[in-house]
Amino acid sequence: xxxxxxDAIVIGAGMAGNAAAYTMASRGLNVLQLERGEYxxxxxxxxxxxxxxxxxxxxxxxxxxxxxxRHLIEQRFWMMTDRSHTGMQYRSDDFNEEKPNRxxxxxxQFDRWFNKQVQAAGAxxxxxxxxxxxxxxxYGKVIGVRTDRAxxxxxxxxxVLAEGVNGLLGARAGxxxxxxxxxxxxxxxxxxxxxxxTIEARFNLHGDEGVVIEAAGTISKGMTGMGFVYTNKESISxxxxxxxxxxxxxxxxxxxxxxxxxxxxxxxxxIEGSEVKEYAAHLIPEGGYKTIPELFGDGWVVVGDAxxxxxxxxxxxxxxxxxxxxxxxxxxxxxxxxxxxxxxxNLALYKKYLxxxxxxxxxxxxxxxxALLHTQAQNFFLTYPTLVxxxxxxxxxxxxxxxxxxxxxxxxAFREKRSLTGLFGDAWRLARAWR
Amino acid sequence: MxxxxxxxxxxxxxxxxxxxxxxxxxRQGVPTIINPYDLFSLEEALRLRDKFGGEVTTLTMGPPMAxxxxxxxxxxxxxxxxxxxxxxxxxxxxxxxxxALAQAIQKIQKTWGDLDLVFTGKQTIDGDTAQVGPGVAxxxxxxxxxxxxxxxxxxxxxxxxxxxxxxxxxxxxxxxKMPCLIAMLEGTNEVRRGSISDSLRAARAEIITWSAKDxxxxxxxxxxxxxxxxxVKKVFAPPVRTDRAxxxxxxxxxxxxxxxxxxxxxxxxxxxxxxMTKLASGF
Numbered sequence: 001x002x003x004x005x006x007d008a009i010v011i012g013a014g015m016a017g018n019a020a021a022y023t024m025a026s027r028g029l030n031v032l033q034l035e036r037g038e039y040x041x042x043x044x045x046x047x048x049x050x051x052x053x054x055x056x057x058x059x060x061x062x063x064x065x066x067x068x069x070r071h072l073i074e075q076r077f078w079m080m081t082d083r084s085h086t087g088m089q090y091r092s093d094d095f096n097e098e099k100p101n102r103x104x105x106x107x108x109q110f111d112r113w114f115n116k117q118v119q120a121a122g123a124x125x126x127x128x129x130x131x132x133x134x135x136x137x138x139y140g141k142v143i144g145v146r147t148d149r150a151x152x153x154x155x156x157x158x159x160v161l162a163e164g165v166n167g168l169l170g171a172r173a174g175x176x177x178x179x180x181x182x183x184x185x186x187x188x189x190x191x192x193x194x195x196x197x198t199i200e201a202r203f204n205l206h207g208d209e210g211v212v213i214e215a216a217g218t219i220s221k222g223m224t225g226m227g228f229v230y231t232n233k234e235s236i237s238x239x240x241x242x243x244x245x246x247x248x249x250x251x252x253x254x255x256x257x258x259x260x261x262x263x264x265x266x267x268x269x270x271i272e273g274s275e276v277k278e279y280a281a282h283l284i285p286e287g288g289y290k291t292i293p294e295l296f297g298d299g300w301v302v303v304g305d306a307x308x309x310x311x312x313x314x315x316x317x318x319x320x321x322x323x324x325x326x327x328x329x330x331x332x333x334x335x336x337x338x339x340x341x342x343x344x345x346n347l348a349l350y351k352k353y354l355x356x357x358x359x360x361x362x363x364x365x366x367x368x369x370x371a372l373l374h375t376q377a378q379n380f381f382l383t384y385p386t387l388v389x390x391x392x393x394x395x396x397x398x399x400x401x402x403x404x405x406x407x408x409x410x411x412x413a414f415r416e417k418r419s420l421t422g423l424f425g426d427a428w429r430l431a432r433a434w435r
Numbered sequence: 436m437x438x439x440x441x442x443x444x445x446x447x448x449x450x451x452x453x454x455x456x457x458x459x460x461x462r463q464g465v466p467t468i469i470n471p472y473d474l475f476s477l478e479e480a481l482r483l484r485d486k487f488g489g490e491v492t493t494l495t496m497g498p499p500m501a502x503x504x505x506x507x508x509x510x511x512x513x514x515x516x517x518x519x520x521x522x523x524x525x526x527x528x529x530x531x532x533x534x535a536l537a538q539a540i541q542k543i544q545k546t547w548g549d550l551d552l553v554f555t556g557k558q559t560i561d562g563d564t565a566q567v568g569p570g571v572a573x574x575x576x577x578x579x580x581x582x583x584x585x586x587x588x589x590x591x592x593x594x595x596x597x598x599x600x601x602x603x604x605x606x607x608x609x610x611x612k613m614p615c616l617i618a619m620l621e622g623t624n625e626v627r628r629g630s631i632s633d634s635l636r637a638a639r640a641e642i643i644t645w646s647a648k649d650x651x652x653x654x655x656x657x658x659x660x661x662x663x664x665x666x667v668k669k670v671f672a673p674p675v676r677t678d679r680a681x682x683x684x685x686x687x688x689x690x691x692x693x694x695x696x697x698x699x700x701x702x703x704x705x706x707x708x709x710x711m712t713k714l715a716s717g718f
Contacts, residue, residue: 124635
């Protein structure tokens with residue numbers, strides 16, 4: 001057979017892989033992208049919210065064609081107990097702008113479209129093909145890949161690993177460790193189908209407006225986790241996620257928790273009468289800044305979830321994936337146009353781009369947050385929500401008790417449960433982690 | 436050996452939905468696949484090519500998006516793919532389809548030389564008529580071998596082929612002259628996975644696209660809706676057989692959960708309980 005050699009091979013066709021492949025192919029590089037799913041998007045799972053800004057930097061006029069569900073005009077944060085939720089809600093007509101900032105999307109459709117743009121930009125995309133091995137030369141430089149199809153090695157100057165959170169390839173090649181259970185969350189979601197009009201009536205929406213609910217509290221049974229409700233055009237995505245280590249320690253199942261979440265008196269009426277057509281599960285890297293592995297080496301870079309680039313606090317993953325993919329693509333293009341080799345030293349440019357971007361700055365800002373939420377899970381997910389709910393009920397229920405006594409009772413409840421030092425400690429730790 | 440394989444792009448029947456009001460198949464958004472029956476014929480064609488040399492051409496009639504399925508045939512190993520697409524072909528029943536295909540096949544023979552074998556699938560999963568293969572054979576005056584379970588022998592020199600054919604009450608062993616048309620049965624072989632070179636070749640290949648004019652089709656009146664005497668009088672969805680899944684609250688342990696489950700099953704199917712009790716009383 002004729003030996004095949006590309007400028008770059010991208011492994012994976014999710015957000016990061018597509019962004020990298022598009023960036024390189026549209027700049028004239030000879031790109032091969034390999035995807036193990038039946039088609040790009042077929043295996044990809046996300047809640048999912050798309051942040052327009054990061055995609056605009058790659059495909060400025062994406063709104064004209066991309067399969068988008070609803071643009072978000074309202075965000076609800078719910079602190080839940082078993083029977084109540086205390087909410088904060090922000091809704092603004094300013095979000096009904098010409099170029100909205102956030103959209104709900106269905107990844108299997110969106111990624112397929114995104115990948116069509118990659119192909120139109122000139123990349124060769126091959127699906128149903130799993131990369132089984134990175135091929136290195138005698139000096140350890142990655143020079144190509146082998147797949148589960150017959151035909152030997154395909155060569156490339158550089159390999160972009162965009163294989164997702166649980167990518168075995170990089171781990172097997174010793175480029176990064178396998179994510180630890182306490183650093184990944186397992187999220188499950190269901191797609192509940194309802195007529196458009198029903199969704200719009202239940203969530204108070206017009207046209208393509210959409211709502212997001214994010215909920216935390218006793219629903220995660222004292223574990224680090226959260227639930228969500230996203231409105232799509234003709235379906236509602238309902239999901240729940242917790243750290244894998246927590247599931248294991250507490251002997252809880254993700255689907256069991258989702259069942260409970262769906263039956264919560266605040267959630268059940270929203271999805272009543274719906275038909276479930278899809279059930280999906282996905283791992284989410286939650287370890288934050290401290291778990292980011294080596295991002296580049298001789299002949300390779302790693303992007304997206306595979307590089308643990310996920311901001312758990314702001315629930316942002318796909319935009320970090322897209323941005324890291326784009327920056328890797330730009331760095332590779334720079335090195336290539338200087339006619340320099342794809343050495344570790346030269347590919348450090350990718351890390352520099354990433355450090356200068358919001359990706360690393362945001363992750364650095366919250367570097368202590370994942371550990372804090374994990375070690376203090378009982379307080380943040382059980383004790384406080386319960387206390388807040390009690391205080392709210394206390395405040396709202398009119399039963400002849402003097403108001404001053406009610407207030408005192410609420411404060412006393414907080415102190416009893418958590419002690420003054422505990423309260424200050426939590427506040428201090430939270431403030432520090434947030435800073 | 437010059438071999439042609441006719442394929443069809445069909446909606447993935449596993450993911451199809453019927454419109455609740457109009458009872459029509461909702462094709463929008465449903466993923467498409469190569470008609471699974473066609474793949475057994477494609478594999479058989481590739482095996483013959485690998486053995487005797489020559490080339491395998493795949494042909495389909497359909498909308499422009501059917502090019503995707505043809506590209507897949509190249510990735511599996513076919514050498515050339517031709518898409519017959521034109522608005523004149525829209526709305527064709529099997530009579531009109533066989534006319535257009537037969538005309539295109541003649542053009543293929545004019546362009547690349549006479550064919551030794553034409554393969555089709557047994558039937559398609561969306562139409563289920565099993566008429567197109569025999570129809571094409573009739574129009575091209577080809578001998579036809581349907582329900583073929585095995586190609587026992589093919590002799591390129593003598594231009595003979597021996598096959599096994601599933602028939603009522605047994606298996607027929609038939610010998611015939613080439614050129615002929617063969618429709619393979621499902622499950623008769625294992626479809627190969629193309630090599631990485633096949634995938635790359637397929638990704639780069641140009642799908643040859645023919646309009647009615649390109650294919651030199653003589654009578655457009657015999658194509659598409661115009662050439663289709665079949666009238667669909669009524670479409671209806673069969674009554675749904677399955678109930679919605681019921682959720683039962685699990686018990687404290689596996690044993691209790693099993694009890695709850697068994698009770699729920701017996702409640703729905705009392706006859707089952709009777710049978711089980713009868714069986715159990717024997718011990």
